Amino acid sequence: MEIVFVLVYIPLCFIAGTIAKLKGRSDIGFFFLALGLSPLVGILAALVSESDIEHVEARQISLQRQKRCLSCAELVKFHANVCKYCGNTLSPPVLPASAWGSSTKKTT
Ligand SMILES: [Zn+2]
Numbered sequence: 001m002e003i004v005f006v007l008v009y010i011p012l013c014f015i016a017g018t019i020a021k022l023k024g025r026s027d028i029g030f031f032f033l034a035l036g037l038s039p040l041v042g043i044l045a046a047l048v049s050e051s052d053i054e055h056v057e058a059r060q061i062s063l064q065r066q067k068r069c070l071s072c073a074e075l076v077k078f079h080a081n082v083c084k085y086c087g088n089t090l091s092p093p094v095l096p097a098s099a100w101g102s103s104t105k106k107t108t
Pocket of ligand 1 (some may be wrong): 069070071072073074083084085086087088
């Protein structure tokens with residue numbers, strides 16, 4: 001019985017936490033909700049909970065998957081040159097010097 005608990009119950013609780021985290025909610029909170037009540041309850045609660053849009057957007061920006069258009073404030077892909085919402089020309093992303101490789105010439 002304990003092996004079923006470890007192999008099925010706990011991973012289902014992690015799934016509830018993961019769903020909640022993807023929606024910008026507390027993964028630990030939903031994990032323990034699922035652990036305490038039932039994984040089914042935890043997963044359903046995570047699925048029906050509203051997304052924390054600000055948290056999800058901040059995460060996308062911090063991971064450099066998206067950036068905010070300065071003209072219309074919508075999120076667009078990080079490497080986009082033109083905003084798909086307003087057509088504003090976006091500044092190219094500032095990459096660290098290491099991202100350009102070693103082929104760049106050094107100016108002295
Ligand atoms: Zn825009």
